[in-house]
Amino acid sequence: MNANANLITERPTFVTHLECSWTGEIYEADKPHNLSRAGKPLLVRYDLKGVRAALSKDELSQRPNDLWRWRELLPVRRAADIVSLGETTTPLVPLARSKVGGGGEVLVKDEGRLPTGSFKARGLVMAVSMAKAFGIGHLAMPSNGNAGAALAAYASRAGMRATVFCPEDTPEINLSEIALQGASVYRVNGLIDDCGKLVAQGRETTGWFDVSTLKEPYRIEGKKTMGLELAEQLGWELPDVIFYPTGGGTGLIGMWKAFDELEAIGFIGSKRPRMVAVQAEGCAPMVRAFEDGTETATRWENAHTLAWGIRVPQAVGDFLILRAVRDSGGFAMAVSDEAITDAVASVARDDGLLLSPEGGATVVAYRQALTDGRVRRDERVVLFNCATGLKYPLPPMHASLDRTKPIDFAKLA
């Protein structure tokens, strides 16, 4: 097996068209698109009967372990358009000592292992590869940090320009990473949706292509590979519950789409996990809409949380998130920053796994859901850790020893 077989093998492609997620209106596949005429996300549709005939589980299992193994369910038509930095399958790491309650199996999908250290790589590798296929030269987006870093990396690799707008309190490490990886990055006095407005405003003058969350159709196709991978890793038996830290929600929507596609090609049955959208108490528009029973969500004013990745006051895919959560029998819940900090610390200390705050939020939500009975102890649960904890400012540590003086080793025993 050639380790880069997925990147160089020409493949049959099965994309038939794109479809407005709100009206169902059909759009042509092989040209660039942003939102539909209704201002809603476009979804990529495949000839799933064709995929079913072309792909077997056995064939799949022979391919190298990266997201490009899902060739038939991805939109890239020519291998030459793939812009890769090594998108390896991420591991499922069980919580062991830090697991609460015991009994249930709690698996952390550790997305920090992807290029640029976050799950944003999945979406951006697909968006940039498609942009390359379309001959686009300049991409722009708003970002709380991780998406911008992934965009910068893939755009540079493809020889494209990238421009990223970040909220002004975005951590220095994220801005530096974006800039080092060749993008133009600006701090903006506002939140991520304010940054998004700049991308829209500058579009005509600059000619850049808007790759904001769900405002182009391919990031979701990349993100759906989380669901594809999960199904295969668990032997084609989906978990009982998935806790997903939800900002723009692309991954949650993408996984939900992936499960339907896997069922259509005969790889799984009709069983679905309950999808749980996890947000922060300081920015919980989906939780509010879920509890209010509304189909869409209104903007969350004065959004604040240390979990930057889910500080998204308003999501263009709000109705898709809410539909997936409701159709799955799942729920939405908000957790406090204080509990997030505690959870990150306890999982690092007890299990050696340094989660991102967003990943920590799923731990908190799981613990709360166990307590309030919405999840049972005998259920298999997957928590998404969307980025490595190394991408976030860590609390300082200051213990020192002077080796030129006598050391009381008994105190270190």
Place this chain on the structure above:
Amino acid sequence: MNANANLITERPTFVTHLECSWTGEIYEADKPHNLSRAGKPLLVRYDLKGVRAALSKDELSQRPNDLWRWRELLPVRRAADIVSLGETTTPLVPLARSKVGGGGEVLVKDEGRLPTGSFKARGLVMAVSMAKAFGIGHLAMPSNGNAGAALAAYASRAGMRATVFCPEDTPEINLSEIALQGASVYRVNGLIDDCGKLVAQGRETTGWFDVSTLKEPYRIEGKKTMGLELAEQLGWELPDVIFYPTGGGTGLIGMWKAFDELEAIGFIGSKRPRMVAVQAEGCAPMVRAFEDGTETATRWENAHTLAWGIRVPQAVGDFLILRAVRDSGGFAMAVSDEAITDAVASVARDDGLLLSPEGGATVVAYRQALTDGRVRRDERVVLFNCATGLKYPLPPMHASLDRTKPIDFAKLA
């Protein structure tokens, strides 16, 4: 295929004994060891005929993609002793736009994808698993940062104590990571070998077990999986040249051992890569010894380099590094901090790959070796990026936009 099959399947084990790397003296396998009576590293020996009969390439290819797939060539005897955080196979990412000269294939083995973001995970997962098998309760080591982080993570996961001593100028991010992951960590006014002396001094009082580089036999067994993986990923055809950032040198020694073991079990032939030990100009004891033609290396005084991971003034495995380099027809070379910084910047900017400074050092060395003719353009080269660039202080970035005022988008085009 069960995704964690490598972690739960009981395996035949083939370790026969340990052997002093200097005198050849034999040591019993199934008990804890530090250095040999000669004060030199111990090497683990296997019944390779047994492995040859037990393991086929086809069988191997069916197993999940993590370092535990190499069951028969690893020292852990019982699956229950494995302490895992998901040690997935790391990708080989080709340099594309930042490649110099063109022609040759330059593959970066991106070790930053491992748990705790560095290749130190390979060695420590093995050392900690073996310590668990031996019932050891407290581990200690000196570290420039990454090894300590890996030790902390695995020790915490195994429920063991860990104590780490770091040079006082170790970056804050590394100290914080080590502390968060449950270890006791101390800054010490000195370099890594000074820190190592504290581990030795405190041993009797504290009862901790010394897991310093090459001072216990199993880190090298973990590190050798870099060589095993590389061989398999390249279709059992080793590359022409390997550039390895060399501090303690465990990985270089380990890969060289791995290649011999692979040949003994019939997976590869006698072809070997030229092994190139890359050091920094401010700390180049191996380069000096290589050029002086000596069998061992003397301590490098006043060591300094921004590539912390290779700031190792004196290595207990010096003669093993020098032997591997010489036997392979390779060489040792030193690069400047300035060139490292430039290389990290150029690879990030042009190829979207944020290397560690140590990884950047291999890029510099490759470029220099191309120029001086020690490597030809038609040779296939592997560079080791030993950690994610996110674990190192990044240069600050400060461009901002005021969204409340008119923005001249033409300047951003």
